[in-house]
């Protein structure tokens with residue numbers, strides 16, 4: 259079931275100066291997010307990610323197009339329905355946005371106080387949420403006494419206070435170190451798996467997408483340039499910008515520089531083998547090389563596992579008679595994609 263649906267959404271901001279052009283922050287975007295999934299939007303600064311997030315919780319209204327949450331066009335809601343919508347959507351931020359003057363418990367209680375819940379009920383719910391995020395012992399502490407990861411866990415507990423069905427995460431781990439990032443991402447996975455919350459994350463880090471998301475949407479200049487299952491996008495990016503994001507975490511294909519170094523070391527022919535879903539083809543390729551009397555060394559590459567699905571590249575330096583190497587490459591090509599490496603610029 260589609261929980262969030264954008265159709266033909268454009269958001270234009272007025273020009274900063276009289277002479278300037280209006281800014282098209284989001285440009286004709288279609289987006290479907292299914293109930294229960296974790297969807298990531300990735301893009302460089304200014305791609306329009308935050309604006310999409312703000313359109314989903316109705317902090318912005320589209321210049322044209324429709325934004326639906328659970329089948330309801332949220333661009334037409336009155337104040338009361340908007341309040342109800344926002345209590346169904348939690349949000350966490352890069353800088354955590356906690357109230358410094360409130361304790362941890364006070365921060366988590368805040369949305370429940372605003373919604374007018376009875377005090378005893380708030381106390382019980384706050385205890386339950388702090389237990390869930392592993393901060394029961396910190397209820398009376400103030401944000402300044404917490405680490406960044408602990409602050410974000412308070413942010414997550416607060417965002418979940420009203421039991422929303424949707425959680426929006428705006429660069430939620432960008433201010434954290436790598437280990438703490440992994441802890442927070444693990445907590446977000448639990449929020450999804452144990453509480454069934456649909457999560458939309460925006461990030462400029464492909465690693466966050468790889469670790470957390472089921473599906474990824476790539477944005478550039480306000481447009482969606484590519485979208486699909488994380489495995490499909492990481493293993494075969496179609497767009498140049500997507501390929502750059504993928505290359506930031508996956509370095510299995512040698513760059514031009516890598517190849518120049520490899521050539522210096524290995525006088526023979528160099529081929530790169532495309533490995534995908536299973537290792538049978540690898541064994542066949544190696545057997546074909548051996549059958550033609552060609553020796554090989556693995557000189558570059560890597561195998562990636564995305565939720566149990568495997569892809570990667572192995573670069574081999576081959577040695578043997580020229581004719582034998584030609585025949586071996588032809589035979590091996592029957593089992594897998596083999597690319598002979600010429601030095602690239």
Ligand SMILES: Nc1ncnc2c1ncn2[C@@H]1O[C@H](COP(=O)(O)OP(=O)(O)OP(=O)(O)O)[C@@H](O)[C@H]1O
Nearest residue numbers: 271281282283301302303304305306307308309310
């Ligand atoms: N309120 C606003 N008024 C004018 N321009 C805006 C406003 N909000 C966003 N923009 C512009 O819209 C474009 C998209 O911004 P947005 O913040 O959505 O991008 P982003 O992908 O989230 O980038 P970042 O990661 O830097 O936040 C940018 O050019 C930005 O300057």
